[in-house]
Amino acid sequence: MDTPAEPFYRQLPKVELHAHLNGSVSEATMEYLIARKPHLNIQHSMTAIRKGQRRTLDECFQVFKVIHQLIDTEEDLLLVTKAVIEEFAADGVRYLELRSTPREETRTGLTKRKYVETVIEAIRQCKEEGVDIEVRFLVAVDRRNGPEVAAETVKLAEDFMTSNDGVVVGLDLSGDPTVGHGKDLLPALQKAKNCGLKLALHLSEVPSQKEETELLLTIPPDRIGHGTFLHPEVGGSKCLVDKVRERNIPLELCLTSNVKGQTVESYDKHHFLYWYQLGHPCVLCTDDKGVFSTDLSQEYQLAASTFGLSQEAIWELSQQAISCSFAPDGLKKQLYERWALLRPQVLC
Numbered sequence: 001m002d003t004p005a006e007p008f009y010r011q012l013p014k015v016e017l018h019a020h021l022n023g024s025v026s027e028a029t030m031e032y033l034i035a036r037k038p039h040l041n042i043q044h045s046m047t048a049i050r051k052g053q054r055r056t057l058d059e060c061f062q063v064f065k066v067i068h069q070l071i072d073t074e075e076d077l078l079l080v081t082k083a084v085i086e087e088f089a090a091d092g093v094r095y096l097e098l099r100s101t102p103r104e105e106t107r108t109g110l111t112k113r114k115y116v117e118t119v120i121e122a123i124r125q126c127k128e129e130g131v132d133i134e135v136r137f138l139v140a141v142d143r144r145n146g147p148e149v150a151a152e153t154v155k156l157a158e159d160f161m162t163s164n165d166g167v168v169v170g171l172d173l174s175g176d177p178t179v180g181h182g183k184d185l186l187p188a189l190q191k192a193k194n195c196g197l198k199l200a201l202h203l204s205e206v207p208s209q210k211e212e213t214e215l216l217l218t219i220p221p222d223r224i225g226h227g228t229f230l231h232p233e234v235g236g237s238k239c240l241v242d243k244v245r246e247r248n249i250p251l252e253l254c255l256t257s258n259v260k261g262q263t264v265e266s267y268d269k270h271h272f273l274y275w276y277q278l279g280h281p282c283v284l285c286t287d288d289k290g291v292f293s294t295d296l297s298q299e300y301q302l303a304a305s306t307f308g309l310s311q312e313a314i315w316e317l318s319q320q321a322i323s324c325s326f327a328p329d330g331l332k333k334q335l336y337e338r339w340a341l342l343r344p345q346v347l348c
């Protein structure tokens with residue numbers, strides 16, 4: 001991690017809604033995995049982007065391929081998922097929606113179903129061990145894998161949604177935004193929506209996705225990941241902005257990730273400001289806290305220092321994230337109560 005955030009941001013109770021599991025593996029866990037698999041000849045510099053470093057988005061996707069080599073058994077996955085959950089809890093995250101792409105590893109016998117079961121088991125174990133965090137899971141569709149795999153993934157997510165105590169709440173569409181087209185994935189996404197899965201879709205992460213975004217907004221999604229190029233000033237359109245606003249679709253915004261991945265030039269040019277000034281629901285998120293060497297406290301501190309937000313405004317932002325989550329109403333109510341209780345201690 002770069003530099004730890006100040007105490008206010010660490011004590012702030014937080015909600016994380018956009019965290020890719022394999023991108024969230026900490027330096028410590030990564031060192032452990034690397035040492036366990038020396039034959040892969042991987043160094044930590046290949047799995048994380050440090051302070052001041054930048055990579056193209058394409059290079060970021062190469063990093064995930066390296067990480068996937070290190071996490072290819074049920075045992076690795078259980079260990080990594082538990083560690084990621086514990087780290088978010090230690091960072092003051094009280095509600096977490098993790099997302100991950102079910103992966104099959106023929107060499108180790110890991111199947112996609114086992115993959116989802118293992119993530120759910122890690123969530124269960126953390127709860128049983130009293131880790132102070134509520135966790136839900138979004139099954140991810142990697143756009144690179146095309147319509148058949150997307151349909152298969154939706155089926156898997158649907159099966160788990162109906163059979164697992166409400167841990168699986170939705171579906172994520174992610175992966176390299178320059179590969180494939182959303183029109184091919186539309187039927188699978190529509191099916192997911194119809195069966196009650198909440199949809200968190202990466203939209204307009206790169207400039208070339210305008211037409212795809214117009215199409216996918218018709219579903220409509222329940223949240224948008226990044227939405228970097230939605231507004232007219234960056235090549236999007238007023239029509240796209242109006243649609244997002246009319247439907248009040250929250251945006252998941254990841255400052256460090258976008259700057260290090262070079263889709264946003266600098267922090268002060270981040271589209272957070274555009275949407276925040278419109279009063280549109282924005283949720284600060286980490287994206288890949290391991291790869292981008294960050295945590296959620298740092299993201300809040302970064303937003304505060306870049307855009308001049310008061311502690312009061314930061315509090316409102318973290319509380320608003322509860323309403324943008326896919327948590328059931330009863331849990332949302334509990335989270336609001338918790339925030340209310342903590343407010344006098346944290347905002348003094």
Ligand SMILES: CNc1ncnc2c1ncn2[C@@H]1O[C@H](COP(=O)(O)O)[C@@H](O)[C@H]1O
Nearest residue numbers: 020021022023064099100101140142174175
């Ligand atoms: C940087 N911005 C991003 N944009 C789009 N997709 C991203 C992403 N960051 C991560 N992923 C998606 O998450 C996977 C890694 O976690 P899981 O193996 O699923 O747990 C990546 O392979 C990619 O599909």
